Amino acid sequence: MTNNHSAIAKQTKQFQLLVCIYVDHQNVHLTQYLASQLLEFVKSQGHLIDVKVYYNSLDPAQVFAKDKLASFGFKWIDVPCPLKNSADNQSMVDCLEDIHSDRSPDIVILVSGDGDFVKLVLTAQKLGKKIIAFAQRGNVKQRLKEVVGSDFHFLDELPSLIGFKTQPQIENSQCQLTYNEAVEYLIEAIKTALSKRKRAGLGFINSLMCQLFPKYQGVNSVCKHQGKTFSRFSELVETAVKDGKIRFQDNQLFVIEADKVSA
Structure with missing residues (x-):
């Protein structure tokens, strides 16, 4: 009986959508509340395999935020470069490498409103990936919203999204x-x-x-x-x-x- 349950669990996991999150911390500053809400949202999407947060250790504010979120177990990737878009470029390279890896995500969740990610979104979509983007109000490029489409959301919408996704579907x-x-x-x-x-x-x-x-x-x-x-x-x-x-x-x-x- 135990072996049967194990086989069922393994088969169920095989069909779960794999999810990766990429956070542009220079564009969106996650709080503990938003981080927990984001992780709760992912439960309605599939199986989370990685969360990568890109930050610059030369910025004391970003280092402080990293320490505040240490308990969440995110993978923090330091890009200590003063050049513009350096963290964005690193996250795009990492995302494409992950997509072409043996454990390629089915869903890519992008936490940024930066227009630099438009090309990444279009490329990932062509490769059959679903893109979900979250951004802060007042800090998002219109082109990014357009290419992501209906799966673009503002971070303050997370509570309502979680409530909608977790409602029992029985009627x-x-x-x-x-x-x-x-x-x-x-x-x-x-x-x-x-x-x-x-x-x-x-x-x-x-x-x-x-x-x-x-x-x-x-x-x-x-x-x-x-x-x-x-x-x-x-x-x-x-x-x-x-x-x-x-x-x-x-x-x-x-x-x-x-x-x-x-x-």
Whole structure:
């Protein structure tokens, strides 16, 4: 029984979206409250694998902030350079290296309003990654907001985002799609991504489904059973894989050919 539970837990973890956070501390100064809210938000997105905070030890204020947040276990990366954008450049290099690594994140959370990150966002999106950005009001470039789109938020919106994501999804009225309809949308989104030579990562396919099918409003709009809905996109994917509808390999989704399904 224990081995069975272990196997189930391992399989469930396989389908979890992997999340990395990159914080531009020169642009956004995280407080203990915001840091805890950000981590709570990540729980609704997937499995957090890393938090990298970029700061300049030549600035006493940033060093003080680093010490205040020491208990959170973030990876603080010191870029002690007076040149403009030095920390931004380092974080962009690190992010792209992480994306091309063996444990590539499905979701990249960028905590910055700096326009320097526009190119990184566009590149990551082309590689099939979902980008979520948080910035402080009054300190954000419009172009960054545009390229991130609906997944751009201000940090002061975190409490409401957490409240929305953690509401129990149990009422029939919230169900807009049947499971079979959602699978059809899922398959079509995978085909669309692959036809455009985009990597069909979990985060990217979820976003693409929202764009292609207005009726799909995230997995909490998909009926599972007894009026309940799916709580995570990875849960929907895992179910579709078990049902033989799609294939998941190398952190990417594929459509199983019709002849193999009917065989």
